[in-house]
Amino acid sequence: xxxxxxxxxxxxxxxxxxxxxxxxxxxxxxxxxxxxxxxxxxxxxxxxxxxxxxxxxxxxxxxxxxxxxxxxxxxxxxxxxxxxxxxxxxxxxxxxxxxxxxxxxxxxxxxxxxxxxxxxxxxxxxxxxxxxxxxxxxxxxxxxxxxxxxxxxxxxxxxxxxxxxxxxxxxxxxxxxxxxxxxxxxxxxxxxxxxxxxxxxxxxxxxxxxxxxxxxxxxxxxxxxxxxxxxxxxxxxxxxxxxxxxxxxxxxxxxxxxxxxxxxxxxxxxxxxx
Amino acid sequence: xxxxxxxxxxxxxxxxxxxxxxxxxxxxxxxxxxxxxxxxxxxxxxxxxxxxxxxxxxxxxxxxxxxxxxxxxxxxxxxxxxxxxxxxxxxxxxxxxxxxxxxxxxxxxxxxxxxxxxxxxxxxxxxxxxxxxxxxxxxxxxxxxxxxxxxxxxxxxxxxxxxxxxxxxxxxxxxxxxxxxxxxxxxxxxxxxxxxxxxxxxxxxxxxxxxxxxxxxxxxxxxxxxxxxxxxxxxxxxxxxxxxxxxxxxxxxxxxxxxxxxxxxxxxxxxxxx
Numbered sequence: 001x002x003x004x005x006x007x008x009x010x011x012x013x014x015x016x017x018x019x020x021x022x023x024x025x026x027x028x029x030x031x032x033x034x035x036x037x038x039x040x041x042x043x044x045x046x047x048x049x050x051x052x053x054x055x056x057x058x059x060x061x062x063x064x065x066x067x068x069x070x071x072x073x074x075x076x077x078x079x080x081x082x083x084x085x086x087x088x089x090x091x092x093x094x095x096x097x098x099x100x101x102x103x104x105x106x107x108x109x110x111x112x113x114x115x116x117x118x119x120x121x122x123x124x125x126x127x128x129x130x131x132x133x134x135x136x137x138x139x140x141x142x143x144x145x146x147x148x149x150x151x152x153x154x155x156x157x158x159x160x161x162x163x164x165x166x167x168x169x170x171x172x173x174x175x176x177x178x179x180x181x182x183x184x185x186x187x188x189x190x191x192x193x194x195x196x197x198x199x200x201x202x203x204x205x206x207x208x209x210x211x212x213x214x215x216x217x218x219x220x221x222x223x224x225x226x227x228x229x230x231x232x233x234x235x236x237x238x239x240x241x242x243x244x245x246x247x248x249x250x251x252x253x254x255x256x257x258x259x260x261x262x263x264x265x266x267x268x269x270x271x272x273x274x
Numbered sequence: 275x276x277x278x279x280x281x282x283x284x285x286x287x288x289x290x291x292x293x294x295x296x297x298x299x300x301x302x303x304x305x306x307x308x309x310x311x312x313x314x315x316x317x318x319x320x321x322x323x324x325x326x327x328x329x330x331x332x333x334x335x336x337x338x339x340x341x342x343x344x345x346x347x348x349x350x351x352x353x354x355x356x357x358x359x360x361x362x363x364x365x366x367x368x369x370x371x372x373x374x375x376x377x378x379x380x381x382x383x384x385x386x387x388x389x390x391x392x393x394x395x396x397x398x399x400x401x402x403x404x405x406x407x408x409x410x411x412x413x414x415x416x417x418x419x420x421x422x423x424x425x426x427x428x429x430x431x432x433x434x435x436x437x438x439x440x441x442x443x444x445x446x447x448x449x450x451x452x453x454x455x456x457x458x459x460x461x462x463x464x465x466x467x468x469x470x471x472x473x474x475x476x477x478x479x480x481x482x483x484x485x486x487x488x489x490x491x492x493x494x495x496x497x498x499x500x501x502x503x504x505x506x507x508x509x510x511x512x513x514x515x516x517x518x519x520x521x522x523x524x525x526x527x528x529x530x531x532x533x534x535x536x537x538x539x540x541x542x543x544x545x546x547x548x
Contacts, residue, residue: 006296018295018296019293019294019295019296020293020294020295020296020298020301021292021293021294022280022292022293022294022367022385022387024294024301025425026300026301026304027294027298027300027301027306027367027369027419028367028419029419029420029421029422029424029425030300030304030305030306030418030419030420030421030422031304031421031422031425032301032304060426061426062426062428062429091376093296093301093302095301096425102365103421103425104428105425111296113296135412138409138412138422138423139422139423139426144304144422145301145302145303145304146303146304146420146422147303147304147305147377148303148304148305148412148413148418148420149412149413150303151299151303151305151370151377151378151379152334152335152336152413154336154378155336
């Protein structure tokens with residue numbers, strides 16, 4: 001790859017020259033937050049939603065952000081101007097900072113990184129296989145860097161021939177590690193779990209789409225058996241159909257008509273075309 | 275401080291020259307393990323126990339360790355020889371490594387750091403105040419770097435005028451974020467939670483001390499009200515008396531005789547004198 005730039009505490013530098021002190025609380029204690037958004041044709045998508053969540057995550061985790069929103073947008077603009085990657089993913093990371101005692105919050109490091117990213121239509125047509133796993137993420141509303149259980153589970157997911165894992169706890173379905181979950185009922189209602197989840201930006205916009213009743217609900221794990229369609233959503237995945245859960249086929253095992261309709265609506269909203 | 279050395283993947287370097295790539299999975303996803311041991315008069319304490327747990331944690335989290343046990347002991351010896359800190363804490367950290375996609379395990383970084391550490395007798399006499407909090411740590415048997423909830427709770431602990439937090443879940447007491455928990459019953463039995471905890475090295479050795487029945491048990495949170503004494507244990511804390519839990523005084527609010535006796539026995543075992 002060509003030399004890519006990164007923004008660290010508001011200063012541009014070459015990405016491969018960046019490194020973080022080993023005494024940063026992210027390395028010592030897994031303590032930090034982040035957010036991730038995409039750019040399409042040079043335009044950051046749902047930027048305000050992502051910034052709102054980023055500052056909210058930071059505040060919840062007691063991490064000061066040295067740049068205010070205007071300065072942060074300026075830093076993102078500057079990075080985009082330097083890197084010239086019109087279709088990209090932008091990650092904002094805020095670490096716990098260098099900790100004097102390995103436990104107290106220091107001066108957080110704010111890292112903005114950018115990498116090429118293009119949507120691939122083919123993934124939609126393939127559909128995803130999920131396994132289920134009983135787990136409740138800690139602090140689910142906050143976008144922390146904690147993906148310990150998700151990465152720990154990768155060999156189990158692979159062994160099952162699956163693509164990802166759907167968490168449930170106390171009988172209720174919650175989310176995938178990096179995506180929200182939706183199912184279509186026999187009455188053609190589109191439901192997404194209401195509680196103990198990360199409030200995804202894509203999820204928020206899907207809840208406003210037209211043509212169907214799309215609503216938050218408690219989804220009992222037994223309800224999955226009667227799902228006509230299912231899909232997951234995230235900023236990088238948009239909508240991806242789920243064609244089997246726990247080895248059981250959903251619908252006819254292909255992307256369903258409601259999922260497809262919402263996907264087309266959402267692409268239009270987001271300004272993506274294939 | 276004078277220039278201190280650190281060992282990274284078996285190579286010595288100046289501690290302040292070490293930094294970790296921002297694409298390491300520890301920073302991206304809070305993914306890594308560690309262990310921590312102390313040296314007293316130049317001798318690593320319970321080294322074999324810590325190494326056993328370190329390799330076990332690494333294996334559980336699918337992280338390869340590039341040094342075998344003999345090489346790792348050699349690296350620790352080399353570091354100790356260079357730093358000349360006879361009374362110290364040694365931290366072995368194994369990160370997820372540079373991840374090509376921000377999610378898959380890369381080549382883990384093995385960092386051995388050393389810092390001065392001396393036990394302070396006074397802390398024992400003061401006793402600790404704990405609050406209780408309902409939480410179950412994920413993957414509790416594995417010594418991961420995940421202290422997200424513990425650090426998140428610091429302002430709540432401070433607001434309560436407490437020193438630390440005691441987790442419980444489904445009515446059962448488990449542990450403090452960085453220490454195991456023990457209580458003395460009305461029958462002078464010393465109990466420590468049995469399940470869903472990290473198996474502390476100090477805890478292991480305390481369970482073998484003489485003079486009392488010391489055993490693992492399920493401790494219901496209501497049992498705390500009848501505790502005659504309570505204490506926590508860890509490699510850095512040895513034994514520290516707990517004098518109140520959730521605002522309620524334990525015993526007469528001072529370190530009790532059984533706690534004191536076990537502390538004296540343990541100091542002797544460990545070769546510490548004040």
